[in-house]
Structure formats: structure tokens, C-alpha cells
Amino acid sequence: MNYTLHQLRVFYEVVQYRSITRAAEALHLSQPAVSIQLRNFQQQFDAPLTELVNRRLYITDLGREVAELARQILDSADLLEHRASTKGEELTGRLTISVVSTGKYVMPYFLRPFLAQHPRVRLSLDVTNRQRVVESLRANEVDFSLVSILPERLSLHSLTLLPNILFLVGHPEVDCGPNADLSTVLEQRPLIFREVGSGTRQVTEQYLYQRGLPLSPQLELVSNEAVKQAVMAGLGVSIMPLIGIRNELELGQLSILPVPGLPVRTEWQITWLQDKTLTPTAAAFLEYLRLRGEEIVAQSFAYLAAYPPE
Known part of the structure; x- marks a missing residue:
């Protein structure tokens, strides 16, 4: 050969x-x-x-x-x-990360300063559905994966980066009143679901199950962006992560609907296989996250603490 x-x-x-x-x-x-x-x-x-x-x-x-x-x-x-490398302190090599679709609002903020500090590092970032992220992690195809709910039946290490906060949102004209529950809201508006397997879908189904509400979606869409556009068009309401709808909330294109039990909180976590031997590049990135992660969250995600607005 x-x-x-x-x-x-x-x-x-x-x-x-x-x-x-x-x-x-x-x-x-x-x-x-x-x-x-x-x-x-x-x-x-x-x-x-x-x-x-x-x-x-x-x-x-x-x-x-x-x-x-x-x-x-x-x-x-x-x-x-x-x-x-002729310079012992100069980091080289490849960094591979798979990211669930909503994680595209998270990962770039942690990558930008690291890549600026190490310009010879080659990045491969795959933003895809959760099933593909779990497959790439299980097959040891990536250094790290970013998820909001850890996959089951895999031996993993993980590092929490920031909270993932999910609200019920609707078109600004939707008014459910101060004391309405989700069942009341759904009498007038259908609940829009993400596709089976997504972290947001899991959170939504768990919330419905705990309240004895039906789990069968009337509308099911395959991306956060598609759900967001549908809600903005007035097709229904949805439980969505704040990380992906901040701009629309501030522009008045979406509104948070106050219902009991929400918001729901999970965590954005970087994860990797327990028995994986990290390359020098991957190990350096992990150490960088541990040292500077809180600083990046304070700089780029301080708005998470401001919702729901008073």
C-alpha cells in the first residue's frame, strides 16, 4: 500500500x-x-x-x-x-468534538480563546443530532462530546460547564395568566416537540410524565431552530433551552409563559470515555476548561442568571 x-x-x-x-x-x-x-x-x-x-x-x-x-x-x-515541535511550549495536533445541535450556542465561546492561544491546533467540530453524538462517543471517534444529558450505559468522565435552563415559551400574544398550568395552556395551543432522542425531548417528556399529561406530540420538529420558528409563527408553544432563544426574547419575538414546575434545569457537560487516553491537545483543552471555564461563563453567559426577568 x-x-x-x-x-x-x-x-x-x-x-x-x-x-x-x-x-x-x-x-x-x-x-x-x-x-x-x-x-x-x-x-x-x-x-x-x-x-x-x-x-x-x-x-x-x-x-x-x-x-x-x-x-x-x-x-x-x-x-x-x-x-x-521546535518550541516545547507550542501546542500542535488535532482536537475533535461532537456537539448536540443546541450546543452550537455554547461550545464556540469555550473554543475561541483556546484556539487563539494555540493557533496550530486543528479543530474538527461536528454539530449534529444527539444520536450521532452518542454514536461518535461510543465508537471513540472524538476526543470530547458536549451534551445536556449524559448518555446511559457508557462509562464516562464529565466536566460541567454551565447550566441549561428550559422555559415554556410562546408567541408574545399568548397570555395564559399568572396561575395557569400547562394543561390549561395546551387547551388553546399545541405543544411542539423536538425529535425523539434529543435532550430537550427527554426533558419535555419527563415534565409531562410527572404531571400526568399526554406524551404524544401534535407537532414534532427536528431542530431547535425549526421549533423556534414555529413558535414565533404562532403554531404552538414549546419547552426550549434559554441558551438558544435569548435574542428572540429580548427582541420580543418570543415570551416566557409562567407555569408551575418550570424552568427545568439540566447541565451542559463536556464528556469523554473513562478509559480513553487523551492526546496532548485534548488534555490541554480539558485543563484549560478546568482553569478558565468559570471565567468564560461569567463573561459570556451572565444573562442566564437574569431569567425570568422581574
Whole structure:
């Protein structure tokens, strides 16, 4: 075989994103350049590593095995590069993080100063649904994952970054009165759910179950943004994390509906496998979060303490 580290990195990113286009964006390459490298790499195997079905890219069993080996080789290469750096204090290597969709409002604030301090660190940030985040964590495809509810049946370490506060919100014209409960509100407006498996969906269902309310959604949407737009359009109400609706609340496009038992609180946590050996880059990022996490929360998320507004 005659593969290169560059080809391994290209193939690994394609597997991570399940998309040549998104891999190209992450690698800062053109789509044709990624396609050429992927084709040259696949030609060295007797069986296909990927399959294109109805314009969707699928990874074969062999492809997944090769991707795991590629990850190990790339981690070793990053470690070697770090050790051989001409400046002992200069951090190099790759940092891979998977983030649940609403976490896109959280993770960049913790990454920006770290990457500014270590410009040679290469970041791979996958913002996706919770199922994919858990899969990437279980398969040891990432250094860390950001979640608001820890996955079950996985042996994990975790570090809490900040609270995740969820309110019932609706269109500003919705007025449920000061003492209404959710059942009263739902007599006039349907409750909009996130998709099955999302952390927000789990919180919503637990809240309903504790109050003996029906768990069957009339409306179910697959992203926080979609739910937000639906609520703003007056299609219904929803239990939503404050982290993703702050601007709309301040602009008067959404309003918090006061009902008993809300807000609900969970925690945004960075998590990683218990038996995982962290690369120097990942270990440095974790230490940075432990040292500066509270400072970043105070600077960028102080508004969390101001809700509900008096």
C-alpha cells in the first residue's frame, strides 16, 4: 500500500461527516480535491470503503474498520508532531468534538480563546443530532462530546460547564395568566416537540410524565431552530433551552409563559470515555476548561442568571 497521512486525514473526515462537502469545509480544501484524495485512497483496497446510494454517502463495514485505524495513526502522528515541535511550549495536533445541535450556542465561546492561544491546533467540530453524538462517543471517534444529558450505559468522565435552563415559551400574544398550568395552556395551543432522542425531548417528556399529561406530540420538529420558528409563527408553544432563544426574547419575538414546575434545569457537560487516553491537545483543552471555564461563563453567559426577568 502507498497511502499518505493526508489521504488518511481526508478519509477520516469524510467518515466523520458522512459528506464530502462538509469534510472539504472542515479541511479547508475544495470538494474536487477531497474527492480525488478519497478515490486514490479507496483504490488501494479490494473492497469499497464507501457507497453512494441515492446521492447519500454510506460507510461500509470495512470503511469503519479503516477509519478507526486511521484515527489511531493520526493520533500517533499528532503526538509525534507535538513531541518534535521546535518550541516545547507550542501546542500542535488535532482536537475533535461532537456537539448536540443546541450546543452550537455554547461550545464556540469555550473554543475561541483556546484556539487563539494555540493557533496550530486543528479543530474538527461536528454539530449534529444527539444520536450521532452518542454514536461518535461510543465508537471513540472524538476526543470530547458536549451534551445536556449524559448518555446511559457508557462509562464516562464529565466536566460541567454551565447550566441549561428550559422555559415554556410562546408567541408574545399568548397570555395564559399568572396561575395557569400547562394543561390549561395546551387547551388553546399545541405543544411542539423536538425529535425523539434529543435532550430537550427527554426533558419535555419527563415534565409531562410527572404531571400526568399526554406524551404524544401534535407537532414534532427536528431542530431547535425549526421549533423556534414555529413558535414565533404562532403554531404552538414549546419547552426550549434559554441558551438558544435569548435574542428572540429580548427582541420580543418570543415570551416566557409562567407555569408551575418550570424552568427545568439540566447541565451542559463536556464528556469523554473513562478509559480513553487523551492526546496532548485534548488534555490541554480539558485543563484549560478546568482553569478558565468559570471565567468564560461569567463573561459570556451572565444573562442566564437574569431569567425570568422581574
